[in-house]
Amino acid sequence: MTQLAEKTAIVAEKRQVCRCENSEMQKLQDILTSADVQGTSKYPSTSTSWCLRQSVAQDEWRKARSYHINCLLSCNVAPENNCSRCTSPAIIRCRDCMPQEWLCMDCDIHIHKKLTLHNRESCIEGIYKPIEPTVCCVKEDGKYTLVNQVCLLPTVRPVQLCTCDPSNFTESTGRVIVLVCINGRYDLHLPNLLCRLCLAHWTPDMSDLISSGYWPASVNADTLFSVDVFSTFEEMRTVAPGLSRQGFLRMLERRTCLFGRAGKIHGDVFQRSFMEYTFCQYAQADEGLAVDAPADEEPAVDTPADEGPAVDAPADEEPAVDAPADEGLAVDAPADEEPAVDAPADEGLAVDAPVDEEPAVDAPADEGPAVDAPVDEEPAVDTPADEGPTVDAQADEGPASSSLKSCTFLRMLTEAGV
Structure with missing residues (x-):
């Protein structure tokens, strides 16, 4: 009974100590929370506790949520605006052309004839709808409709096609080509240039495509990948090693659909092209080092070439080698002494x-x-x-x-x- 009483007393003392500590901590927390420093804002200080900072941020977002929802809803309604470049009614919105994002039919065709990779939206009937680069808006019977158009792949152009006046040049469409960039897949055409006077002709070859920032998916270059896609994929593999190739390509296909386009991206073709591009990058770096290093060391490399005569010196010493041949005569001397023998x-x-x-x-x-x-x-x-x-x-x-x-x-x- 005595031992039981002692244990009960020890437990009671520990509980009392814990209550005292809890009360002291509660007092300290109340003091820190209720502390008001002159010159501070009306919001409580968040420098004392991480939990307090999180709760304050959450309260701020909660208060602004209704306003953000109203802004988002209002952005989905297409207003009646005029073109940013003329006074015609705007029917196309292109956020890639900001701040002049509102365009009429004619201005849209004129501008995006060259800027084919811009993501546009039509404002027909007051609703935004993503459209492909190969689609333009026309007005028929007093109504706006979408029709197909041909878009050319943006590439570098020759500095001088011929010596004729550039006004004699005509641009036409070439074969169909598929471009895959960070915004997904585009179905475009290669450009062709022709001079009407001298009939000089130009179409981009492999060197022109690579100079334009594209990499072929095959030897025939029926599909092109933007170099930006390869660099993005490599960086994502570095920061997120668990990212798969198929997952990355599915993301590109989702972005294709997001901007009103369609089409699949083949994983095997992407992998083969990416590996070839990576190999060429390393080969280029190695050749650059191999070319630059000997350029500075050419005198040192040539010195052994100057030592060639030194290597040939033994050839000049052949008479010395032949000396034993003369000694052979001396050896033969005993043959002359054979008469004595x-x-x-x-x-x-x-x-x-x-x-x-x-x-x-x-x-x-x-x-x-x-x-x-x-x-x-x-x-x-x-x-x-x-x-x-x-x-x-x-x-x-x-x-x-x-x-x-x-x-x-x-x-x-x-x-x-x-």
Whole structure:
């Protein structure tokens, strides 16, 4: 029982402490809320609490909501205005042409013949309706109606088509082309220029389209993508990695319908064109660095070319390489010394000399010259320089051995006094 009473007392003390803290915090909050600083506005200060700032902002929006609704409703009613460029009744509104957004039929055709990418609205029967660039307003039987018209793709134009007077140039429509920009899809035509005098003709090619800020969706350039679309898609992928390609294209299709146009955008065509554009961008950056860097380093690059003669120097040293060839002669010198080595062989020849003196068997007195015969045979000794004949000389050693026997026999006869 004693322990239970102690625990109950501890719990009571903690509760009392919490009540005191809560009361102190409440007093502090009341002081901060009720504090009024001289020179401040009639609204309470929002610098003390985030919750207070949010509640004040919400109250302000709630008070202005009814006014915003009335303004929005009044904007949907088309007023009867005159054209911003003439005194005719306005039938077209183009917010891209602000502040002169109100246009009559003639001014609308004249202005938007070149500004084909503007988003317009018709004011027929007092209701705003988005219309395509390929539609214009005409008056038939006292009523305004919408009819189709041909719109040209905005592109760069040649500086000079020919030397004729520009008043002789006529502009016509070319083949159909699809343009996809950040506001969706546009169905347009390529422009053609023709000189009536010299018949000079011009239509934009691939270089003109790329210079105009477009990128082809295919090699034939039947569809073009604005470079702005690619840059926007790349930035959105960077800040929102979870964004899919299909989601981005669905957004472009929604914007197409929002401005009164229609048409689909193919995801595979967009992906292929985007990847090709990205690759060309990186290739352009790499080539720019590769071209700029060697331009400054050309002297350093050319110095090895000046060292070409130094590389060829070994070719000039071929005589030094040939020196061993001269040493080959020195190596061959021992071949010239072979007569010294063959000296015993010469003695053998001297002994063999009688081979040539077989007829001298009957005249031993002529043996002296026969002994001198090896002297005349020195040219035969020189043949070992060619070493081939030397081998042949050795091949003739067989007859030399038989002549040795004959010589020995003759000596024996001489000693016997025959």
